[in-house]
Amino acid sequence: xxxxxxxxxxxxxxxxxxxxxxxxxxxxxxxxxxxxxxxxxxxxxxxxxxxxxxxxxxxxxxxxxxxxxxxxxxxxxxxxxxxxxxxxxxxxxxxxxxxxxxxxxxxxxxxxxxxxxxxxxxxxxxxxxxxxxxxxxxxxxxxxxxxxxxxxxxxxxxxxxxxxxxxxxxxxxxxxxxxxxxxxxxxxxxxxxxxxxxxxxxxxxxxxxxxxxxxxxxxxxxxxxxxxxxxxxxxxxxxxxxxxxxxxxxxxxxxxxxxxxxxxxxxxxxxxxxxxxxxxxxxxxxxxxxxxxxxxxxxxxxxxxxxxxxxxxxxxxxxxxxxxxxxxxxxxxxxxxxxxxxxxxxxxxxxxxxxxxxxxxxxxxxxxxxxxxxxxxxxxxxxxxxxxxxxxxxxxxxxxxxxxxxxxxxxxxxxxxxxxxxxxxxxxxxxxxx
Numbered sequence: 001x002x003x004x005x006x007x008x009x010x011x012x013x014x015x016x017x018x019x020x021x022x023x024x025x026x027x028x029x030x031x032x033x034x035x036x037x038x039x040x041x042x043x044x045x046x047x048x049x050x051x052x053x054x055x056x057x058x059x060x061x062x063x064x065x066x067x068x069x070x071x072x073x074x075x076x077x078x079x080x081x082x083x084x085x086x087x088x089x090x091x092x093x094x095x096x097x098x099x100x101x102x103x104x105x106x107x108x109x110x111x112x113x114x115x116x117x118x119x120x121x122x123x124x125x126x127x128x129x130x131x132x133x134x135x136x137x138x139x140x141x142x143x144x145x146x147x148x149x150x151x152x153x154x155x156x157x158x159x160x161x162x163x164x165x166x167x168x169x170x171x172x173x174x175x176x177x178x179x180x181x182x183x184x185x186x187x188x189x190x191x192x193x194x195x196x197x198x199x200x201x202x203x204x205x206x207x208x209x210x211x212x213x214x215x216x217x218x219x220x221x222x223x224x225x226x227x228x229x230x231x232x233x234x235x236x237x238x239x240x241x242x243x244x245x246x247x248x249x250x251x252x253x254x255x256x257x258x259x260x261x262x263x264x265x266x267x268x269x270x271x272x273x274x275x276x277x278x279x280x281x282x283x284x285x286x287x288x289x290x291x292x293x294x295x296x297x298x299x300x301x302x303x304x305x306x307x308x309x310x311x312x313x314x315x316x317x318x319x320x321x322x323x324x325x326x327x328x329x330x331x332x333x334x335x336x337x338x339x340x341x342x343x344x345x346x347x348x349x350x351x352x353x354x355x356x357x358x359x360x361x362x363x364x365x366x367x368x369x370x371x372x373x374x375x376x377x378x379x380x381x382x383x384x385x386x387x388x389x390x391x392x393x394x395x396x397x398x399x400x401x402x403x404x405x406x407x408x409x410x411x412x413x414x415x416x417x418x419x420x421x422x423x424x425x426x427x428x429x430x431x432x433x434x
Contacts, residue, residue: 214394
């Protein structure tokens with residue numbers, strides 16, 4: 001990992017600083033808007049939903065910008081500026097209109113950021129370095145969020161100045177933008193096709209990749225699982241497990257438990273990735289699906305046995321941390337491997353859109369399961385475990401489909417990297433220039 005290109009380390013440092021600001025606000029945003037400003041929970045929910053919708057279109061725009069002469073670096077700079085504006089607007093929120101405006105900017109900035117960030121890593125690292133590069137970036141993300149959550153908790157406990165958290169968030173985005181502007185190289189794309197081609201046709205060309213389409217369907221499933229950890233499990237522990245076991249579980253304890261989960265993800269990210277180094281990307285994703293299955297079965301079994309909420313939370317979040325850190329680097333690296341250089345931004349934009357879709361599906365499913373009663377909510381985890389078995393089968397088919405596609409390319413005398421190719425020493429259609 002120490003041999004990774006300098007731009008990967010620079011971007012990871014910027015991501016670490018940016019995520020510190022995100023960690024400051026991830027838990028305390030609703031507190032600011034509801035308890036301090038006096039808005040309703042419905043107002044907050046509508047604004048977050050609007051940000052998600054804007055984020056979807058922003059991801060599409062980001063993919064096209066990355067694959068144009070505009071490039072990934074400039075797209076990253078745009079995302080940092082827009083995100084900073086959103087954070088400062090949220091810091092000055094006083095009514096629903098200003099909240100909505102701030103959330104729209106924040107959603108747009110985040111949507112533009114992810115495809116550009118992933119494309120920058122893919123372009124500056126060699127093919128055989130992609131997994132390590134994405135591992136380092138994810139480690140920086142998790143560590144930054146963990147530091148931000150802990151620091152934010154300390155700040156709130158001292159002076160209760162909640163809105164200061166958003167100012168810190170905005171400053172962190174500006175710092176990220178400055179680092180990217182000064183230190184990151186510009187990636188000059190050598191296009192393999194006509195640069196004047198209609199952008200819509202380029203998206204349809206990407207969607208004509210059958211391997212990519214199967215992967216996207218699988219990836220939506222993974223993102224649904226991640227959303228269950230963040231959106232469903234806290235409510236499940238607080239409302240269902242406490243009622244079934246008869247053991248109280250304070251909200252503060254839930255917050256501490258999930259803060260520990262974020263930190264555990266940071267601690268495990270690099271060791272787990274190194275342990276899986278010998279596996280190709282599809283097998284690594286399959287192993288992640290197995291761990292998800294074990295985690296869901298554990299939640300179901302421990303709930304049936306009426307174990308305390310703390311024990312269920314520790315077991316579940318530990319297994320889910322392993323599942324998440326084994327999933328995220330291989331998922332991004334596999335898409336970067338699939339993507340033709342001239343369509344890399346669009347491929348990674350589609351990968352990012354899976355997260356938006358997964359978070360649109362997952363939380364409502366979990367909420368309906370909890371509202372259906374304790375018995376159904378407990379068995380809901382077993383249903384998720386069964387679905388993860390289907391994911392394993394789908395990943396097996398993905399591996400076979402990918403290998404067949406590679407064989408067809410070789411038969412046409414087109415050089416293409418394998419699942420763990422180290423034969424292609426660099427991304428041939430990129431020039432990294434200062």
